[in-house]
Amino acid sequence: MRRFLLARDVQPFLDVLAQAVGGAVLLDPVGELIWQAGAHDQATLEFPVVCGDFRGTLAIPPGGAKLGALAVSALERMATGRATIDDLAFKTRRLWWEQNLLFYAGELLRRGFADRDIARWLVDRLAVMEPQTVVILNWDGKSLEVAEGKLPDGLRVGDRLAVSTLAAQVLDRGQALAFATTAEEPLESELRVPVQPDQPCLLVPLRSAERVLGVVLVLRRVGDPMFTAEQLKLVQLLSDLASVALTNRILVREAEHTARMVRELEIAAEIQRRLFPPPVARYGSLEVAARCEPVTQVGGDGFLQRRLRHGGVALGVIDLTGHGIGVSLALSALFARLDALADAVETPGELLTVVNDQLTQGEFNSFTMATAVIAFVDPDSGRFSVATAAHPRALVRRADGSVEMLEKGGLPLGVKAGEEYPIEEGVLAPGEALVLYSDGISESVGEGNRTFGIEGICRALATGAPSAAEVVAAVSREVSVFSKGASHIDDRTIMVVRRAEERRG
Structure with missing residues (x-):
């Protein structure tokens, strides 16, 4: 036995x-x-x-x-x-x-056990009370959805129902409600369950901790006695047990979703890193170094560098609004467009104008607003031209240690069709550097809510670092000291183009 x-x-x-x-x-x-x-x-x-x-x-x-x-x-x-x-x-x-x-x-072996299995289990256990109707309803915060039950004609699993006044009380308070219906009871019209006067009804919440997941409606036949306190306790106990299982299923699904998102972010971050050009490069007399520190795994900042058909080098820093996988995809598409068009124009201003027109005409799906600074630099002569789209102004560190800021600029990319982006031109003498950066650098916050600003970048440039890579390291180090190592709230990107000194002897 x-x-x-x-x-x-x-x-x-x-x-x-x-x-x-x-x-x-x-x-x-x-x-x-x-x-x-x-x-x-x-x-x-x-x-x-x-x-x-x-x-x-x-x-x-x-x-x-x-x-x-x-x-x-x-x-x-x-x-x-x-x-x-x-x-x-x-x-x-x-x-x-x-x-x-x-x-x-269900939860340890993870086989053959789903939400409807839990609902069926509860319906089967409530059969000992010989009810006329049992309806288990999920609550999504707006309406109730039929999950399972011994359903009356015309009601099917998946139907969405309005919340009756009595059901709202149960959902709000998380407490069971036993009552006898009357001819004026709104339960029938709102829950589409045929209820007759003097029919015993029981509404029990599906609750777990502070969450109310739904409602269990149990109807007895007309003339049957009202539910006793012991029966109410039994139904509430069984409903609570089912709620624990349902809550656990929800938590498992949320954990699985989070794990998938983390994995997708890791993949997107790796793809983004591979799309970026190398952080250190050399083009004739030009040393190029860059660093991008995203605030999340996948950021909205990036940097561009490529050789142009006429022998020059296209360089730039781009900053899209937002973070995450969607922004990363938009950034990759924008870089691809800039890269494809760079050889078809003569100046960085023309490049920004063409790309901006394409963006405002909707050629990029789900594109978000972007700022950018693009420079064309000749490795032989050191001549450069710079165009800016609502981006922090480029800086030039001269051989005597002074720093100049380029002033001209235009609207962000994707805002207004036909926008023209003026260029500023100059020459890098040996030992001089052009500095491009995002607002994550200049707007880094330190003690007293002070911002790093142009002054902070100038302090780092005044160290006289002898290479582009060391200039990047000096600025990054100065920002970290200023913010006392606190986590930053925006992506930080910096690119330095330095013309090397001529070798003697």
């Missing part, structure tokens, strides 16, 4: 295990078969089972070692948990244990 009760109690759990591993066998202490399922002839891996006062052996195929260990652990925990509700009737204890076995089967 004990073996029969044990098999009946744990059979739903063992069925899930057998499906997951391909077969399972449960034996008593003397090796007598109690239960088997699936390809049990392959069940050669044995686990000792201690379940209350029962001792036996669970055998499964060798490939299911991990799931077998989880199953044995779940059985032991469930047997221990039975003692915590001795104040309830034996039947209620059995229901509690069975539900939790299913819960562990």
Whole structure:
């Protein structure tokens, strides 16, 4: 008799295990078969089972070692948990244990156990009250959706219903409500459930911690007695157990979604890093160094460098509004467009004008506003031309240590069609550098809510670093000291183009 009760109690759990591993066998202490399922002839891996006062052996195929260990652990925990509700009737204890076995089967083995399985379990358990109607409704914050139940004609799983006044009370307070309907009761019209006067009704919340997930509606037949306090307690207990399982499913899904998002961000960040040009490069007499520190895994800043057909070099820093995968894709598309058009124009101003016109005409899907500074530099002569689209102004560090700021600029990219971007020209003498950067550098915040500003960049440039890479390092170091190593709230990007001194001898 004990073996029969044990098999009946744990059979739903063992069925899930057998499906997951391909077969399972449960034996008593003397090796007598109690239960088997699936390809049990392959069940050669044995686990000792201690379940209350029962001792036996669970055998499964060798490939299911991990799931077998989880199953044995779940059985032991469930047997221990039975003692915590001795104040309830034996039947209620059995229901509690069975539900939790299913819960562990679903969450530990992760097979054959979904939201509707939980709802069906609850409907089956409520059948002991011989209700006329049982409707389990999910709550999404706006409306109720039929999840499962012993449904009346005209009501189907998936139907969305308005929230009745009484259901709203249950959702708001998280407390069960037992009542007898009247002819004026709005439950029928709003929940589309045929209710007659003097029909006993029970509305019980599906709640877990501070969350209310839905409502259980139980209707008895006209003339049946009202629900007793014990019946109300039983329905609330079963609903609470189902809510725990549902909440756990929600948390599992959220964790899986978060894990997928983290992985997608890692992939996007790696793709973005590979799309960027090398951080250090040499074009004739020009040294180029750049650094991009995104505030998240995938940022909206980037830098451009490429050789032009006429021998010059195109360089730039671009800053898109926002962060994340969508912005990263838009940034990649923008870089591809700039790269493709750079050889078709004569000046950086023309390049920004052409790209801006394409953006404002909707050639980029889901494009967000961007600022940019683009420079064309001749490696032989050091001559440069710079155009700016609402971006922080470029700086020129002269050989005597002084710093000049270029002043001309235009609107952000993608704002106004036909915008023209004026250029400023100059020459880099040997030892001089052109500095391009994003507002994440100049607007870094330090003590007293002070910003790093142009003054901070000038302090770093005054160190007289002898190479482009060392200038980048000096600025980055100065920003970090200024902000005392605090995490930044915007991407930080800097690019330095330095004309090397002529070698002597």
